[in-house]
Amino acid sequence: MTNSETPIHATAYWTTAKEHGELRAEEMAAPGPGEALVRALYSGISKGTEMVVHAGAVPPRVAEEMRAPHQEGEFPAPVKFGYLSVGVVEEGPEGWKGQRVFCLNPHQDRYVLPVESLTRIPDEVPSRRAVLTGTVETAVNALWEAGPRLGDRVAVVGAGLVGGMVATLLRTFPLQRLQLVDLDPGRKQLADSLGVEFAQPDDALADCDIVFHCSASQEGLERSLQLVGDEGDVIEMSWYANREVTVPLGEDFHARRLSIRASQVGMVARARRHRRTNADRLDLAVSLLRDPIFDAFLTGSSRFEDLPDVVQNLADGSLQALCHVVEYPGSSPAPSPATDNNENLR
Template identity: 85%
Template sequence: MTNSRKAARATAYWTTGPEHGELRSESLPVPGPGEALVRTLYSGISKGTEIVVHTGSVPPRVANEMRAPHQEGSFPSPVKFGYLSVGVVEQGPAGWLGQKVFCLNPHQDRYVTATKDLTRIPDDVPARRAVLTGTVETAINALWEAGPRLGDRIAVVGAGLVGGMVATLLRTFPLARLQLVDLDPERKNLADRLGVGFSHPDDALPDCDIVFHCSASQAGLERSLQLTGDEGVVIEMSWYANREVTVPLGEDFHARRLSIRASQVGVVARARRHRRTNADRLNLAVSLLKDPVFDAFLTGASPFTELPEVVQNLADGTLEALCHVIEYPIEDNSAAEGESAHPVDDPSTTTDPEDKR
């Protein structure tokens, strides 16, 4: 254990009311046995879920189920929420000191947590890119849920952060066909960077074995059912929060014996639940991020001090992004591998699907 065992101060982002958030100062406990003090380098805004929290739209019926792992407070507010955080261990067991880590932690510049809740970031994964670990984990869980097979025909409807991530993982599978489907023609730029075929919904090819629906829209769900082949399955990854959605069960659904299966990252998919833990899934996710193709999802950055304004701008549409990175003051450049603190290039004009944790 390091000899520096003093309490510290921290600043965290809280949602304090509908479409209002602020930075609050708080004291941190001294790390105990098996705990670490982490200084944050970057965090990512998971737009779909975090805007639902920001607008106070989490349904009371599922408020407990939708709690983030290290959330404080309760929905609708005040609540400290978020789950894409990368930092470096400053205090803790000797084997953890100086280690870059990912944690499902809210936006906060320092925090104390159990080391069992930290995921080590491999040396060949840049700290900035590692904020995507939680979203890659979501995509992995959906693939475990769906079980794609050799020669499958697959469509991913909704080319935002989650849909794009699913397509990124699937692009290396031995499939007969993979299409990323979206209304916005600008999403073709993302598909091209990922090396995946792109289609407008009207032109998407039918008779799919599996369709992953990630658009968080009723129209997207309807089109997903139309694209699914007889006795095929739609993996529903959207979170509609408190919005009502009508499912057209009188059309393709019964006549072609289709299935709709929910995928939610809170638990490991049933097909792997007895042989994989949440920690195993996170370790797999972060290991995949050595591939620089994932940089396509990092579409902007802002300093931590501007986070309240950034969240509001994402909510009202004046700022659009796939994953917007929040940068924290770098006190030890070596911990962040000398990465620039300047915003990421490649600004996006897309919107995210309603992903959820």
């Protein structure tokens, strides 16, 4: 048991200035009642949001709303930001020690949090894949928001991490049509691995009942409005940060009675808010990761000590990734298909 008088040493990634980050040592108090000490195994870089933070581009007007659950510091910097962490409980209340958990925590090798902030990872879900829990949660919330129905025609515009996740969940729905739409013809490889039809914007089929927009571009939003059918819904999942976006509301937007609805993961979608909690949503998300199809989104890995350079490489485009995995000391290398899912507990 950890001595409550002995501080716990940890290392965390901080954005310290615009386009600059570094690893910082820090001390924490030992876990108290109802708290757990977690040793990180992996974390994931959520490229869209984390690159906005790296660029110092979080608008002051929404800085409070954009705080990560366990963020420290303030935007633009210095700030400790991130929300895709997987670890193993080293100390905690009865029944928690040795448990693999997901947490909406920044990139940090050890941390202490209330057990209410931890989501248990099912035995069938490998630790590395579990970093996707937070992104699957975002996709689940969007589907709750949109409420797709039997026989719907659906397009997902933007085949990045979020758009790909939405398409992955929708592929099991009894839809009449599902297309994953992206400018980059290379994303067809992702669509093929998911078993989803791919289309470039000019070739995508219109008259959709629902369009999920995930490209974070003005052009993608314009095309989404063209693809959705009369009185249909565009579910806007992109975050534009401090960029201004022009929406073509002067064309047939009013005549066709179109709707643009925001989907944001900070709150449970209104359609389920009275019957589901954030914890329920996370439990559902991590349970869906039993399906190995999600491994298609894990497109690279690096050591925790290399994280400052990795973030900069993602920002300047010299490193491409859907979800880049950060490996912490004591974690295992990328598993082969035959590797035990609980390899990190040995």
